[in-house]
Amino acid sequence: MPLVITAIGILLLLFLIMKVRLHTVLSLVVVSFLLALALGMPLSDIVASIEEGFGSTLGSTGLIFGFGAILGKLIADAGGAQRIAMTLISKFGERRVQWAVVLTAFILGIALFFEVGLVLLIPIVYQMSKQVNIPFLYLGLPMATALSVTHAFLPPHPGPTVISEQYGANIGLVLIYGFIIAIPTIIIAGPLYTVLARRIAPTAFENKKGGTITSLADVKQYKLEDTPGFGISAFTALFPVILMGASTIVTLIQQSSGVTSNVFFEFIDLIGSPTTVMTLSVLLAIYTMGIGRKIPISKLMESAETSVKSIGMLVFILGVSGSLKEVLIDGGVGDYVAEIFEGSTISPILLAWLIAALIRLAQGSATVAALTTAGLVLPLIQNVDVNLPLLVLATGAGSIIASHVNDTGFWIVKESFGLTMKETFATWTILETIISVSGLVFVLILNMIV
Template sequence: MPLLITALGILVLLFLIMKVRLHTVLSLAVVSFLLAVALGMPLDEIVPTIEKGFGGTLGSTGLIFGFGAILGKLIADAGGAQRIALTLIHKFGEKRVQWAVVVTSTILGIALFFEVGLVLLIPIVYQMAKQVKIPFLYLGLPMTTALSVTHAFLPPHPGPTVISDQYGANIGMVLLYGIIIAIPTIIVAGPVFTVFAKKLAPSAFDTMKEGTITALADTKKFDLKDTPGFGVSAFTALFPVLLMALSTIITLIQEWMSLSSNLFFEFIAMIGAPTAVMTLSVLLAVYTMGIARGKPVTDIMSSAENSVKAIGMLVFILGVSGSLKQVLIDGGVGDYVAAIFDGSTISPILLAWLIAALIRVAQGSATVAALTTAGLVLPLIQQVDVDVNLPLLVLATGAGSVMASHVNDTGFWIVKESFGLTMKETFSTWTILETLVSCAGIVFILILNLIV
């Protein structure tokens, strides 16, 4: 019965979002209360449970998302992102411009949210396509692939960061494995798929096709001489990854050599925590992208303030999604999930991917799919005696959460309008691309699971 109630609750959530058009935040809140009552939770425990889920989720991730948005905005407003893109294009040459876009999008995708990356890169990539006289989508698909993969697999992005915390996975190892998985996934779903996409939707690759690019953002264009250098720009964008990687490597060395903990290792562990990493990264960007370039501190802080306003609703959604997850756990649904798969031979990694994929296809939000999956899978790994690689479980959940983007996903419409595509062309390109990211991701995750 609890599983049936949960299924009905998810259907109500989908109905409220897709049919009633109620905002995701309100829909999640309503369904959280309804599920808590339907699952028989004591009335005096429902509100504390919802508050616990909300606070627990934002307590460990709110600062990360806020500082991540500030970091991306500071890099963009200083012209650092443009410098990275144009420098790589020059280094790669026009014949390999597609790979320049892949590398650029991957570098920036680590520091930027998916939508922010699109807003930043689309005008630049469009100008690149015009300069070398190739179809906009020929560069656009690899660009969106890189942004989607980094969003799904690599901290400090919302999905992998939140579910790493929920599963209790080492976020440094999630990042390390995520990079290993991301590289082949980007190649398969990006440059390789583009070759087939040209046959599936040839009209989408019309050289003259243009999208409503100017509707996405008023992107400031810089003279190259007025932008920060490539080295400092790339270093600032990659600093969160470098710092987390350094902390993880030192921790692994400590464990490998069986060294006892001391002040040095405790300090390294502290600065390697995501919140500390993003705080230090923003401070670095304030200097390299602002103060060092003679910008007034008031202008720098104005950029920071605007960036946080832009992600306010995302943070709210994350918190209420955490409430739904907590209701599922405290309502006892996990006990039934665990009982069903007790003694089952199905891999928890494959199970997490499958659940996340089904929820994603049904309701559109990758973040909601990931968090809902965490609420269902977490009790399984806690109560059933299974040996599972937690970082790979995080990546499997992330891979499932980007499955088959279609009309209930905001990203579907952003891509459609950005590249001036018809509905059929968008399904033949973007929807298949996201499906490839999800399927290729789980295949590479399962292969890596056999090795590590």
């Protein structure tokens, strides 16, 4: 019954948004209340669950999204995004600009959370699409693919890192195998699927298409000599990656050498946290894109204020999508899926992928799906010979399947690219499923080799 109730709730949400035309925020809140009642949650817990989901989602993404938007706007308004776009186009050529985007997103995505990478890259990619006069989504989908793949498969992202610890897998091997799996998966789900997606949902690829975050890049065009240099522009955009990457390397060295934590390592953790990283990155951009170029601080703050206003509704939608996710978790939907597989004799790799996929479909959060799966599969592998790093990757692959309305990422992509519900399903939901299935296939192939 919990799965049936969840399915009915999702259908109701789609009906309210697509047919009744009720705003997404109101639709999500209404369905969250109704699902909580239908799942039998105590009346006294319903409001607390909705508020907890809203608060925890914005607590983890709100500042990151806000500062990321400010950073992207400062770089775009100064002409830095235009400089980066033009340089990449000249190096790769207009015909291979999609591969330039994929490579850039993959490099950035190794260290950045999906949301941060998206909000930083969209202004640059939007500029590139305007420069070569091709649909924004034609570049945007491969970009989002690279960010999603790194989020699912590569440490130091939370999912693969924590699952590695749960399974007792060597995190270095997880990283190596993750790279091997990530590259063909990105090619299949990114550039190759984009060709098919353009036929499935042609309206999504109209040149005029653009969402809330694209307004961060919608600035006047500069003469190239009037823009900041490529080096300083790229350094400013990559600064979050540099900080997070350096922090991760120091942490991995500490863990591998067995050195106990001290004030130095605590300081490194502080510097490497996403909120700190984005704060420092914005301060750097204020100097490199503004003060250092004799731009008044008042003008820079106008750009910052405009950027935050442009993503206000998107942040609100993210918060209430977290409420829906929390209701499904507190309502026991994930636990119900877990009970189905107790005592199963399926191959651990297939089992991990399948459990993660079903929990993901039921409650939306990839991280929750991955961690719940780890707790369920762990007792089943105690006396089984299984490649633990590949088990980690199979769990990660299952946890991102079929992103839909109960997933925060679904709404981020929909609003960022200005898509309708139907277009988001035809592009993003299918794309995430391709990543998940491709990841499993490559894990199984690798399992026969190593």
